[in-house]
Amino acid sequence: MFGFSNPDAFRRRAAGVSLLLAPLCLLLGMVVDPLIAGADEVLGYARNPVATGISATLLHYAWVLWVPGVIGLVHMVRGKGAVLANVAGAVTVLGLINFSALMISDFFDIVAYQQLTVEQATAIMRDAAQPAMIFAWQIPGMAGSFLGLVAVAAAYARAGHAGWWFPAGVLSGMVIWIGGTRAGNQLVSYAGPAILLLVFGVVGIAMIRMTDERWRPAARPPVPAGTV
Structure with missing residues (x-):
């Protein structure tokens, strides 16, 4: 399927599959998340360690799997939209990458709230939010992931590889997902990832099915020997 001996086919299909799997992992991670399912605040993690572990792992791989997909989208953009891409x-x-690393905190929540009093565990989690973690991990992770995916989708559409429904769908999916999660609305929190799965899935399938010629960069004349 992937054509390991063909670099163009392998990278194109890997990027396309990643665009399908990333939002799927996000959706499944939200479905399994015990907090979204109705547990009381972070105590839900300690009371549902198995579900928490599965959810955190799925969310981790959602962010990781989006990386090759994004690289594939950027690879396709040349000329119009290249700078933005x-x-x-x-x-x-x-x-x-930053956001995927933050998922490990869920496992510490499990142990802290299982072995300590609620007040002690809460104090530890609060004090662990050091400025370096907030400004070097959380903010770049969240802003870079959410806004970056919208911007990459916009560059891809501007280059003519998809309609403007693509960035519009990514933006609406992100907004609905974040809004539903913050409001504690279970169905809305699922609807956002479902929209992301739809729009990224369409683009991912198109990337898998495109020819190697369309994927391959335009040929450039060879660089003369002795030049940089």
């Missing part, structure tokens, strides 16, 4: 792609990849 390059800048947004770099910001998004860094944001996704």
Whole structure:
């Protein structure tokens, strides 16, 4: 399927599959999340360690799997939209990597609230939010991931590879997901990832099915020997 001996086919299909799997992992991670399912605040993690572990792992891989997909989207953008794609792609990849690392905190929540009093565990979690974690991990992770994915989708659409429904769908999916999660609305929190799965899935399938010629960069003349 992937064509390991063909670099163009492998990278194109890997990027396309990643665009399908990333939002799927996000949706499944939200469905399994015990807090969204109705548990009381972070105590739900300690009371549902298995579900918490599965949810955190799915969310971690959602952000990780978006990385090759984003690289594939940026690879396709040349000429119109290239500057936006390059800048947004770099910001998004860094944001996704940072955000995936934050998922490990769920496992510490489980142990802290199982072995300590609620007051002690809450104090530890609060004090662990050091400025370096907030400004070097959380903010770049969240802003880079959310805004970056919208910007990359916009660059991809501007280059003519998809309609403007693509960035519009990414933006609406993100807004609905975040809004539903913050409001504690279970169905709305699922609707956002479902929209992301739809729009990224359409683009991912199109990328898997496109020809190697369309994926491959335009041929450039060879660089003369002895030049940089």
